[in-house]
Amino acid sequence: MPNSGDLLRLADAVLLPGFEGTAPPDWLRRRLGEGLAGVVLFSRNITGPAQVAELTAALRAENPEVLVGTDEETGEVTRLEVATGSSRPGGYALGVVDDVTLTEALAGDLGDELAAAGITIDFAPSADVNSNPDNPVIGLRAFGADPALVARHTRAFIRGLQSAGVAACAKHFPGHGDTSVDSHHGVPVVATDGIEDALHPFREAIREGVRSIMTGHLLVPAYDAGLPATLSPKVLTGLLREELGFDGVIVTDGIEMAAVSGRYGIGGASVRAIAAGADAICVGGERAGEATAVEVRDAIAAAVTQGLLSEERLADAARRVQELATWTTSSRRGRESAARTTSSRGGRESAAWTAAPGRAAGRDGDLGLAAARRAVRVTRRSTADVLPFTGAAQVVELAPEMNLAIDKRTPWGVGEPLRGLLPGTRVARLTVGQATGAEIERLIREATGRPLAIVVRDAHRHLWQAEALRHLLSARPDAVVVEMGLPERSDLGAVHIATYGSAPVSGLAAAEVITGSL
Numbered sequence: 001m002p003n004s005g006d007l008l009r010l011a012d013a014v015l016l017p018g019f020e021g022t023a024p025p026d027w028l029r030r031r032l033g034e035g036l037a038g039v040v041l042f043s044r045n046i047t048g049p050a051q052v053a054e055l056t057a058a059l060r061a062e063n064p065e066v067l068v069g070t071d072e073e074t075g076e077v078t079r080l081e082v083a084t085g086s087s088r089p090g091g092y093a094l095g096v097v098d099d100v101t102l103t104e105a106l107a108g109d110l111g112d113e114l115a116a117a118g119i120t121i122d123f124a125p126s127a128d129v130n131s132n133p134d135n136p137v138i139g140l141r142a143f144g145a146d147p148a149l150v151a152r153h154t155r156a157f158i159r160g161l162q163s164a165g166v167a168a169c170a171k172h173f174p175g176h177g178d179t180s181v182d183s184h185h186g187v188p189v190v191a192t193d194g195i196e197d198a199l200h201p202f203r204e205a206i207r208e209g210v211r212s213i214m215t216g217h218l219l220v221p222a223y224d225a226g227l228p229a230t231l232s233p234k235v236l237t238g239l240l241r242e243e244l245g246f247d248g249v250i251v252t253d254g255i256e257m258a259a260v261s262g263r264y265g266i267g268g269a270s271v272r273a274i275a276a277g278a279d280a281i282c283v284g285g286e287r288a289g290e291a292t293a294v295e296v297r298d299a300i301a302a303a304v305t306q307g308l309l310s311e312e313r314l315a316d317a318a319r320r321v322q323e324l325a326t327w328t329t330s331s332r333r334g335r336e337s338a339a340r341t342t343s344s345r346g347g348r349e350s351a352a353w354t355a356a357p358g359r360a361a362g363r364d365g366d367l368g369l370a371a372a373r374r375a376v377r378v379t380r381r382s383t384a385d386v387l388p389f390t391g392a393a394q395v396v397e398l399a400p401e402m403n404l405a406i407d408k409r410t411p412w413g414v415g416e417p418l419r420g421l422l423p424g425t426r427v428a429r430l431t432v433g434q435a436t437g438a439e440i441e442r443l444i445r446e447a448t449g450r451p452l453a454i455v456v457r458d459a460h461r462h463l464w465q466a467e468a469l470r471h472l473l474s475a476r477p478d479a480v481v482v483e484m485g486l487p488e489r490s491d492l493g494a495v496h497i498a499t500y501g502s503a504p505v506s507g508l509a510a511a512e513v514i515t516g517s518l
Contacts (some may be wrong), residue, residue: 006195009035010311011300012272013318016040016251017282017293020048023055024352029062033099036293038061038067038320040282041119043082043407049117052080056118065325069121069169069251072114074106074368075501076140076406080117085411085504088306088368091126092486093375093500095144101144103156109367111164115335122168122329123214123251123282125157127201128177131194133486134461138176138404140485142503145177147197151204158208159517165331167324169251170205172216173240174229177422179218187259192222196412198485201242211324212249213240215278217259227276227372230260231269236277249324254285255296266292267299274300275309279317284405372505376513377487382494386451386478388516392424394447396472398465399431406424412502416457426450444475452476453514454493457502458485482510 012035014449019028022045039059059066070079075090088110094103108126114122116246129150130142143153158168175198181189185392190198202213215230223239224232230252238244252273260269270281283296303309369454380386395415402408415427428443454472459465472480473493481493484502499506513516 006310007301007304008297010314010318011297011304012036014280014300014314014321015293016067016280016282016284017296018045018288019040020044020288020369022051022136024058024062024187024272026037026289027293029058029357031293032059032062032289036066037280037325038063038069038120039067040284041070041079041099042285042288043079043409046082046475047231048083049080049113052117052119057454060118063117065322065329066300067321067325067328068119070114070119070407071123073124073126073141074110074120075503075506076402076410077408078407078503080113082407082410085315086300086368086517087503087505089372089375089503089506090140090502091153091157092130092140093372093506095142095149096377096500097371097374098149098153099374100152100156103153103375104160104347106367106371107157107160108163108392109160111161111166114161114166115164115332116288119166120332121169121212121324123160123169123171124161125154125168125170126172127151127154127170127205129201130200130461131197131350132178133355133488135177135179136461137405138172138179139458141178141405143175147200148416151201154201154205158205158210160164162209162211165328167211167328169214170202171214171243172253173202173213173220174216174218174223174235175202176216178219187217187219187228189219189221195220195222198260199244202274203445206244206246208245209455210248212251212280213246214251214282215273215500217253218258227272228260229276230255230271231264231276233276235387241277249280251280252282255281255283256287256292257284265435267295270296271299271303271309274314274317275303294504325469351362356456357453367506368503369505372499372501372503372509373512375500375506375518376509376518377490377500378499379490379496379498380494381491381496384478384494386480386494387514389418389451389480389514390424390451392422392426393418393453393514394450395431395455396443396447397421397427398435398457398459398462398468399429400457400462400465403431411504412451412457412484414484414507414514416452417504417508421511430468433463437471440468440471444472447476452479453482454479455482455484457483459483459492460486460488480514482514484510
């Protein structure tokens, strides 16, 4: 039986697809006018604040209550600042500082920037408890490994973000931290003995009034040994809705990820997610465009006509999504009204973004840099005067391949900020295939007469980094080691510096320590 127009519109009302380009394509404009819930912006859609504001204005022209989402976590995972790197450190650095006032202020500042760009829902914060240091996909995105610490900073981030009128989205329910598999590629399993710790930040997020929660494509045997959380009625309805009492929007992680689409396909996974209790389907990180959006819509509509998905469940999902859209629209109009009042009283506004009334603008990065500086931890292992560097240095950066959540174009490192403070500094960046013994020996020779800094990211997870580091330190025990990932060891180098993040502000903070200016 063919799908009716009304049923197709109802299916569209739960979809958040991605698209190619920096302006909305014709198919997207048309679908928004017909009732498509919204879109997800990825770094491929973004060149700068003014462009994003123009893009989202074009989307609202088709649907005034369009939901516009993005993954702006700060730190490693940034979309708005992918070209320059984040001006704010990520969650783990904030957890190390452990100042909830700072976390709330930084999230409020971020919310102001997102709201000014027309983004209405931010798929952040990560409420995962990163209790497994070998986790390949969460790591620095979490606030830490302690459930209570993660919970209080999750609440602070939600308060800050939503005070700016941007819906927060705690993720990845019921907790992706105690896993060793990346759900982009496989199905992680959450250990039964750690599930209560994993759930604690989500319980607190719900108490804080978080507007949405994103599912993780995780197998949780304590609740369902057969289906990943995204597809499990026991997890989404039984646990999240009924036991935890969450009444907001349940959003899926990218439905094209292998953990759920590998077995059921994108359409089949979408149908099962809605049936399980999800309200909105995110798709488009790896498969964007009209064909994908049509495939998901048609699969959902067909499932209703075939009796595989109740129309009542689909209508309930669409209602929740619409209620969230109404909240974000009301918040945006309230901000615009307040901004006009401020302007009429002689207030000054930025052309790129405007801070909420009562909150100081922080777009210049001062707040983020201050946070990054406070997160730095230094271990001095030598009595020699290794620091500060006073002349041109040699920097060797060991660059591992990052997971799919982190855009490969995102700038990181210590070399460039150090070169800015010490002109003439040389920077070499090596990947796994480039870190050969011969190349390392060449760099050791080049570093003769210069202070040496070695920069790593999660060296404990990458054997090749550990081997390269050992080789370099055997020749230069006076070297400074900067760990920009999780510092499982601090007994490396004459001085060990842990930044708990690789955003440019964290690199600058490390460079300031190295030169003695911090």
